[in-house]
Amino acid sequence: MPVPDVRGAVWADLVGQDRAVDELAAAASDPTAMTHAWLFTGPPGSGRSVAARAFAAALQCRFDGCGQCQDCHTVLAGTHPDVREVVPEGLSISVAEMRALVQIAARRPSTGGWQIVVISDADRLTEGASNALLKAVEEPSERTVFLLCAPSDHPDDVPVTIRSRCRLVPLRTPPADAIASVLADRxxxxxxxxxxxxxxxxxxIGRARRLARDEEARSRRESVLRLPLSLRGFGEVFAAADDLIGAAEAEAADVTGSRDLAEREALATAMGAGGTGKGVASAQRGAKAAERELERRQRSRSTRSQRDALDRALVDLAGFYRDVLVVRVGASVPVTNPDRSLDVSRAAADWTPESALRRLEAVLACREALELNVKPRIAVEAMLTVLYRGG
Structure with a gap:
């Protein structure tokens, strides 16, 4: 059987990251270039999880990532028995979840060559979870590989003790022309x-796909980018806060609603709902604790989804004020929202650079406040007050 051409196979979805692909492909094909822990860093959308998943497929594949064999297909589909991916749905990754994962990771591979653990959003590890992971990374099993993904290698994102034991793979923001080519050609x-x-x-790139395909996503972006020039009084400030928070809640409900219902129905069935006979009453009483745990997880997931939706709106706002600052000072760099050039020019003519910068800082402060669990309405209203007053 001929060896497939693998250079563009499992790596095809990793856009604009040629240097990282070369390093990872070399490690997958050369055992002497391997290490037991890797840290993928980069801004949102750079493809951290995509890179980790593709690397996992290349490690399990006999042809170092052909993209065609069963190992490649099952890893990329998330069903390979020796590859486990942790994608936090709530606000954090708990110590209990990490301890269970570490125990599984210590086993020998069942079908593949490696036991691989992919941790998306490793910056959401609790202190206890980080300590549990550290012990595993310090003394890994011979055929175990940990692939961690985080925005940066800063101690706020990844503890120094873990970072120092990982091989760093920095990813960059993909260029617009590369993203456009993927959307059009692929x-x-x-x-x-x-x-x-x-x-x-x-x-x-994920956001580019949503904007290109989803009319509601485009509409939400338009609503957000109209805000900066629509704040003419405190009435508009409070109305805008209602709109931003309401839109985030609605978006989160669309994402989690059907899944929450399916989980509740599955739990009810597992606990004997509708059944008769001996043991049913006892099982239903025991189901109360399981129901409370499910409700807790669903609330955490809903909160995370709402904050993620709100954060996307804040990123759009930050881009607008950044563009105003760029135009106001005459910087020779590309703008973030070229389709809003008229609004940006109007704002740049009316605001001083200092005022534009204070507005940008208010948006960034709101994002930070939300990460510190400040109530969304308080954080958003405080931000919009600064956006209205300019300081």
Missing amino acids: DGIAEETASWAASVCGGH
Whole structure:
């Protein structure tokens, strides 16, 4: 059987990261270049989880990532028995979850060559979870590999003790032309739409796809970018806060609603709902604790989804004020929202650079406040007050 051409196979979805792909492909094909722990860093949309998943597939594949064999397909689909991916749905990754994962990771591979653990959003590890992971990374099993993903290698994102034991793979923001090519050539999106989405997505290919395909996503972006010039009084401030928070809650409900219902129905069935006979009453009484735990997890997931939706709106706002500052000082750098050039120019003519900068800082402070669990309404209203007053 001929060896497939693998250079563009499992790595095909990793856009604009040639240097990282070369390093990872070399490690997958050369055992002497391997190490037991890797840390993928980069801004949102750079492809941290995509890179980790592709690397996992290349490690399990006999041809170092052909993209065609069963190992490649099952790893990329998330069903390979020797590859486990932790994607936090709530606000954090708990110590109990990490301890269970570490125990599994210590086992020998059942079918593949490696036992691989992929931790998306490793910056959400609790202190206890980080300590549990550290012990495993310090003394790993011979055929175990940990692939961690985080925005940066800063101690706020990844503890120094863990970072020092990982091989760093930094990813960059993909260029707009590379994103546009993927949308047009691989996803079949019209070139004009692909080019527009790539130019306004901030280098986030997943967001570019949503904007290109989803009319509601485009509508939400338009609503957010109309805010800066629509704040003419405190009435508009409070109305805008209602709109931003309401839109985030609605978006989160769309994402989690059907899944929550399916989970509740599955739990009810497992606990004997509708059943008769001996043991049913006892099982239903025992189901109360399971129901409370499910409700807790669903609330945490809903909160995370709402904050993620709100954060996307804040990123759009930050991009607008950044563009105003760029135009106001005459910087020779690309703008984030080229399709809002008229609004940006109008704002740049009315605001001083200091005022534009204070507004940008208010948006960034709101994002930080939300990460510190400040109530969204308080954080958003405080931000919008600064956006209205300019300082």
